[in-house]
Amino acid sequence: MFEYCADPDILSTFEWFSCYLTNGKHLLFYKSFGLVLLLLIITAPLAILLGLLAAVGVKSKIFLLRLFSKAYANIVRGIPDIIFFLFIPITIDQLIEFSRHKIKCPEITDSVWQGSDFIVCSAAKLPLNSDPQWIHDIYGFLLAVLSFAIVYGAFAANTFYGAMNSVPPSQIETGKSFGMSRKQLYLSVIFPQMWRYALPGLSNLWMLLIKSTPLLFLLGIQDVVYWARELGGSKTSIFQYPHPDWRVWYFLSLLVFYLLLTKISELILNRLSKKIYIPI
Amino acid sequence: MKKILYTAILLAFIYVPANADTVRMGTEGAYPPYNFINDNGEIDGFERDLGDELCDRAGLDCEWVQNDWDSIIPNLVSGNYDTIIAGMSITAERDEVIDFTQNYLQPDPSAYITTGDGNKAAYIGVVAAQTATIQASHVAESGAILAEFATPDETISALRNGEVEAVMADKSFLAPIVAESNGGLKFIGGDVYIGGGVGMGIRESDSDLKDTFDAAIDSMKADGSLNTLIEKWFGDEASLF
Amino acid sequence: MICETTLDLYALRSIGIGEKLLPKSDITLCEQFVLIGSGIIWNLYFCIIALCLGFMFAIFTAIIRFNRYKYLSKIIDIYVFIFRGSPLFIQFFCAYEIFVLLPKIGFDINLLFTTVTIETSWLTKAWLGAVFVLFLNTTAYSSEIFYGALKSIPKHDIEAADAFGLSTKRKYRKIIIPTMLRNSWSSYTNEAIFLFHATTLVFFSSFPAWRQSGDALYYASYFADKTFNPFIPYPIIAIYFISITLLIILIFKIINVYFTKHLPKDRKKPIKLFANMVR
Known part of the structure; x- marks a missing residue:
């Protein structure tokens, strides 16, 4: 970063730290904070969408849809999120590659599972082997987003279900007496009314989501926890900046980051809930 | 919203290959001097040098992937990368699930x-x-x-x-x-002495790739360049080929 | 049945009783079920101890905050903010690193007939260190739940108690605490479930497993690692967790019935799960 960083062995303490904290590895660490924020911003609307779909599904007239939505909302919440993250991404990945394999290479009749190997033809791989690493990174990230959305969508489903039931029946009756169809009823009465009842639950969900992001590293993503562990570990002189075990400092800085994130979210959400009249 | 969803699903399926010769190399990046993440955030170490040289000799296009140790074999067999080059000792237990190339390091005590x-x-x-x-x-x-x-x-x-x-x-x-x-x-x-030397892990179904790397390791053993690399990273006392 | 021998060997493996070595090859479904189930012992242990201690301290701290003791309630506010505002995962990491740095000393505690030495190094072991972190964590969340419930107790309930001339102690025991618990029971049930789920983080964050004894997730990931097939051990552990989650809900419902048995029918509130998540 700075010109005097060429030979870290002869630097004074201050200069050493200024070089150390701006080396390539640290820049990747700082970027990973952005990754966490990006995950939150993309996952939240997706989880809300899944939650809405499932909540409508629970109230559906079609038996199978109702069963599926109920099973989704209840089973996912009965299992710790960490267990989900350990096998949902690999399941989604294999499902996608399996279907691509069936479509793209119908001529190959061998099973895709041979022993413990999972083999699809090279055209069916996603991303392709020949793709640059950044495409693999984005794909991995999208899998993570999807996994988070699936888990938190189940929580959102329940919030929405509760909120829909809180919409005063008289309003729905009024809508019906106007001759509204089911679809119209949802779009112009239930959904607009429901948000106010759902806001407290959704605020909590957002907090929950923030606090589950350290699990990203389980999904094979180089997130803040990965880099904190990697940077904090003791380094021998094979590295340019040898140092003893500093993990405690890196993790304390993560603690501060998360405290700030939740505090700011809380302030914003409080303002929002003051603006919107929330009936209890 | 629907449109975006359909486009995303469509994209996932119409996406076509460019060139199939890239080999993805999985490593842990936390085991110096075998492999580690250097101060610039790149994968470095003995196995980085070795892997690049092997790919060069085999005429392959190689891409490096970091993966945590505890999931390094599952991610190989499910196809996230094609080789493990992470100081992994050849053992009978692992050999049941994956294949190994010949060892590129002597059995390390x-x-x-x-x-x-x-x-x-x-x-x-x-x-x-x-x-x-x-x-x-x-x-x-x-x-x-x-x-x-x-x-x-x-x-x-x-x-x-x-x-x-x-x-x-x-x-x-x-x-x-x-x-x-x-x-x-x-x-x-x-x-x-446990384990039988360090080799590259490769899916059992991928015998062509195994042969390619075996040949490349052979050629490095023959001209002594492997020994040079071992001495560079492990010092003079390391056992050579 | 073959499974009986496996049950003998591994049912209590997680607490160090039974076969010393874990199965390494030719792993059967039965071995997976038994060992993962054996690991559940740890999850239950973490959850029950942290929950029981946390319950008492949460009531205690909630009352302190309710009464606005100047400095004490400020300190508790900060403590609650730190533990509710950061991920448990990071808390485990930090706590473990700090516990490890503590000087290794032993305190002798004289219990009349025998002396017990309490060592700080115990904190670096999961059985104490992880319980301690989980306890602090659940106390913070429950304290917030109970504090919220205290604030919503109708003024006239307390005034009525005063009018009867109840002493402060009796007022709390007979009126305030029971009302608080009744009003917050659904939220507290959720907290218990979240805490139970959070116990899976212990061996995944920082506490090392000793003698290959760990919780259910430790064994599930052991099997995923040995069989290279995540599609069997993780669904097994999921089944265990769903069943115990249902059990927790049942127990809390029974307690709820006990709490509200004197109320007229229209004022009884069934536990609404996840309706208002406070975690």
Whole structure:
């Protein structure tokens, strides 16, 4: 970063730290904070969408849809999120590659599972082997987003279900007496009314989501926890900046980051809930 | 919204290959000098040099992927990358699930280290090892109390903090740590030979790739360039081919 | 049945009783079920101890905050903010690193007939250190739940108690605490479930497993690692967790019935699960 960083062995303490904290590895660490924020911003609307779909599904007239939505909302919440993250991404990945394999290479009749190997033809791989690493990174990230959305969508489903039931029946009756169809009823009465009842639950969900992001590293993503562990570990002189075990400092800085994130979210959400009249 | 969804699904299926010759190399990046993430955030170490040279000789286009140790084999068999080149010892247990190329390092002794003052025999105490390594299995079978950690670095910290009485790991990983500890850490007991040398892990169904790398390793062994690399990263005492 | 021998060997493996070595090859479904189930013992242990201690301290701290003791309630506010505002995962990491750095000393505690030595190094072991972190964590969340419930107790309930001339102690025991618990029971049930789920983080964050004894997730990931097939052990552990979650809900419902048995029918509130998540 700075010109005097060429030979870290002869630097004074201050200069050493200024070089150390701006080396390539640290820049990747700082970027990973952005990754966490990006995950939150993309996952939240997706989880809300899944939650809405499932909540409508629970109230559906079609038996199978109702069963599926109920099973989704209840089973996912009965299992710790960490267990989900350990096998949902690999399941989604294999499902996608399996279907691509069936479509793209119908001529190959061998099973895709041979022993413990999972083999699809090279055209069916996603991303392709020949793709640059950044495409693999984005794909991995999208899998993570999807996994988070699936888990938190189940929580959102329940919030929405509760909120829909809180919409005063008289309003729905009024809508019906106007001759509204089911679809119209949802779009112009239930959904607009429901948000106010759902806001407290959704605020909590957002907090929950923030606090589950350290699990990203389980999904094979180089997130803040990965880099904190990697940077904090003791380094021998094979590295340019040898140092003893500093993990405690890196993790304390993560603690501060998360405290700030939740505090700011809380302030914003409080303002929002003051603006919107929330009936209890 | 629907449109975006359809486009995304469509994109996932119409996406076509450009060139199929890229080989993705999976490594842990936390086991110097075998492999580690250097200060610029790139994968570095003996296996980086070796892998690049092998790919060069085999005419392959190689891409490096970091993956945590505990999921490194599952991610190979499910196709996230094509080889494991992470200081992985060839064992019968692993060989049941994946294939190995010929070894590119001689069977590396494992060793115990302990803190400078202790005179206790390492094998009766509490020994730390990285989860799912041959050393962890060895310690569990030896009758010592095994304490498992996710990364090799954590085992060393645990020893320094007095959590455990000894650490067992590959000797060449421990050697620089002992050398730089100013007498704070020392080897204890003799070398232990477990595992059969270090090789590249490859899916069992991928025998072509295995042959390619075997041939490349052969050519590096023949012209002595492998020995040069070993001496560069592991010092003069390392056993050569 | 073959499974009986496996049950003998591994049912209590997680607490160090039974076969010393874990199965390494030719792993059967039965071994997976038994060992993962054995690991559940740890999850239950973490959850029950942390929950029981946390319950008492949460009531205690909630009352302190309710009464606005100047400095004490400020300190508790900060403590609650730190533990509710950060991920448990990071808390485990930090706590473990700090516990490890503590000087290793032992305190002798004289219990009349025998002396017990309490050592700080116990904190670096999961059985105490992880319980301690989980306890602090659940106390913070429950304290917030109970504090919220205290604030919503109708003024006239308390005034009525005063009018009867109840002493402060009796007022709390007979009126305030029971009302608080009744009003917050659904939220507290959720907290218990979240805490139970959070116990899976212990061996995954920082606490090392000793003698290959760990919780259910430790064994599940052991099997995923040995069989290279995540599609069997993780669904097994999921089944265990769903069943125990249902059990927790049942137990809390029974307690709820006990709490509200004197109320007229229209004022009884069934536990609404996840309706208002406070975690």
